Amino acid sequence: xxxxxxxxxxxxxxxxxxxxxLGQGGxxxxxxxxxxxxxxxxxxxxxxxxxxxxxxxxxxxxxESRVASELHHxxxxxxxxxxxxxxxxxxxxxxxxxxxxxxxxREDTLPQERLVRIAADVAAGLAFAHAAGFVxxxxxxxxxxxxANGTAVVADFGIARAVSGYVSATGVNMTIGTPQYISPEQAxxxxxxxxxxxxxxxxxxxxxxxxxxxxxxxDWFELARMHVEEQPVAPHKKRGDLSPRxxxxxxxxxxxxxxxxxxSAQALREELDHLSDSQRxxxxxxxxxxxxxxxxxxxxxxxxxxxVLPVVAVAVVALVALLVVVIGR
Numbered sequence: 001x002x003x004x005x006x007x008x009x010x011x012x013x014x015x016x017x018x019x020x021x022l023g024q025g026g027x028x029x030x031x032x033x034x035x036x037x038x039x040x041x042x043x044x045x046x047x048x049x050x051x052x053x054x055x056x057x058x059x060x061x062x063x064e065s066r067v068a069s070e071l072h073h074x075x076x077x078x079x080x081x082x083x084x085x086x087x088x089x090x091x092x093x094x095x096x097x098x099x100x101x102x103x104x105x106r107e108d109t110l111p112q113e114r115l116v117r118i119a120a121d122v123a124a125g126l127a128f129a130h131a132a133g134f135v136x137x138x139x140x141x142x143x144x145x146x147x148a149n150g151t152a153v154v155a156d157f158g159i160a161r162a163v164s165g166y167v168s169a170t171g172v173n174m175t176i177g178t179p180q181y182i183s184p185e186q187a188x189x190x191x192x193x194x195x196x197x198x199x200x201x202x203x204x205x206x207x208x209x210x211x212x213x214x215x216x217x218x219d220w221f222e223l224a225r226m227h228v229e230e231q232p233v234a235p236h237k238k239r240g241d242l243s244p245r246x247x248x249x250x251x252x253x254x255x256x257x258x259x260x261x262x263x264s265a266q267a268l269r270e271e272l273d274h275l276s277d278s279q280r281x282x283x284x285x286x287x288x289x290x291x292x293x294x295x296x297x298x299x300x301x302x303x304x305x306x307x308v309l310p311v312v313a314v315a316v317v318a319l320v321a322l323l324v325v326v327i328g329r
Contacts, residue, residue, distance in 0.1 A: 003049055005029040012036060013090050014083045016044050023142075027051055027061075027159065032095060042080065043096075047089040057162075058089050064162035065091045071132060075125030077145060077155040093155070097148055100208065101141035108211045109239060112246060115208050116276050118144065119249075121152035122201055123269035129157055130194035130265055137192065139200035140181045141207065179223045180213045184256050187224035194265055195258040201268075202253025202261075209246070210238035214254065228256065245275055 002008065008018050008031065018031040022043065028051075031044045051057045062082055069079035069091075082091040100118060104110070110118070122144055129136065134157050136143075145153045177186055183199035185192060207213045214232035217223040232254055235247045249271055255261045262268040 005031075005046075008046065008088075013044060013046065013088055014081070014085050014092075016042055016090075016092055018044055018046075024048075025142075033092075035092075041095045042092045043094065044090050044092050049087075052087065052089045058084075060162040061159070062089060064159065068134070068157040071129055071134070071157060073125055073128040074151065075121045075153055076129060076157065077153050094153075096145040096153060098146040099142060100144035100146065100152065100204070103146065104141055104208055104211075110208045112209075112241075112243060113276075114150070115205065116246065116272055117150065118146075118152040118208070119201065119205055120269055120272040120276060122154055122204075123265045123272060125152075125154040126194065126197050126201070126265035127269055129154070130197070135192050135194055136197045136200075137186070138177050138181070139197050139204060140178050141204055144204070179220050180215070182224070182227060183258075184228045185258065187227045193258065195261050195263075198253050198261050198265060198268060199255075199258075202250055205250045206232065206235060206254065209242055209250065210235050212238065243275075245278075249275070 005021050005024060008029070009020060011018055015036055016033045017036045018033045020032050022030045022032050024030060028045045028047050031046065033042050033044045034040060035042055047058065047061055051061070062084065065079060065082045069082060072078065077096075078094050080092045080094070084090070122139070126136065126139075136154065136157055138156060138159070139154070143154060143156045145155050147153065177200075181200040181203045183192070183196040186196055186199075203213055215223060215226040215230065217226060232251070235250055236242050236244070249268070253261055253268070262271070
């Protein structure tokens with residue numbers, strides 16, 4: 001069994017051929033591949049040999065992956081098959097053309113409308129998974145995949161739960177989650193529920209909105225302390241055009257105590273949907289210049305005094321500005 005992920009490129013695992021390495025995490029390698037029989041593109045996650053060689057870890061990995069494969073939702077990645085062959089344990093899943101991490105590398109910060117849409121998709125996927133008893137434990141940009149139409153899909157359900165169960169059963173010291181994105185309760189080793197995922201989503205949104213995570217340190221313990229004790233810099237101080245309402249949503253997700261966050265992913269999704277609706281209504285005011293022009297033309301035809309036109313124009317602009325401010329809050 002190889003320890004070099006490049007050695008698997010071009011090889012077949014079960015019914016799948018691995019074409020290229022997409023990346024790797026703490027526990028697995030991820031490949032772009034295809035179903036050998038018909039060429040259907042897939043992503044294949046292969047458990048690293050050091051973990052595949054541990055029967056208890058491998059067993060939990062396969063079990064949790066199979067349970068996660070039962071999650072069927074438009075915003076949750078679909079696991080197609082869980083298998084084991086030639087000493088390798090793997091699962092195949094849908095292949096997506098992009099990820100939030102890659103998008104952020106290209107664009108640094110995202111337009112607010114797109115950020116809100118992605119956040120609402122992730123919240124919808126989390127709401128469904130939480131209702132099914134899953135806490136993700138590792139929400140971050142790399143685990144948010146994007147369809148060609150821009151829809152966001154949450155990946156890697158079940159892996160962190162497999163690690164968590166393994167740690168509890170064996171007492172082995174293994175890191176669960178990504179330090180820059182862990183919740184305060186996760187950093188303290190306390191019991192987790194779905195609100196921990198909302199904190200990690202808050203970190204993700206903060207980074208997508210401002211270009212940086214709220215807390216940075218090369219020392220894991222210092223980073224954990226910051227999550228527990230320090231308040232993040234207000235996002236608008238890093239990005240002046242961020243709407244106050246979106247900033248409030250992000251900071252509420254980042255509340256230190258779970259009770260101060262949204263009570264559920266569904267509640268967060270509803271807030272984001274409402275913000276998205278407000279944005280669409282604001283965009284609709286883009287017809288205002290046309291409406292103003294028509295009004296001016298009408299007044300001109302009626303040959304009103306010259307002073308009337310500037311007054312009307314100023315009034316229309318002021319009204320549109322007021323409505324934009326009110327809706328954006």
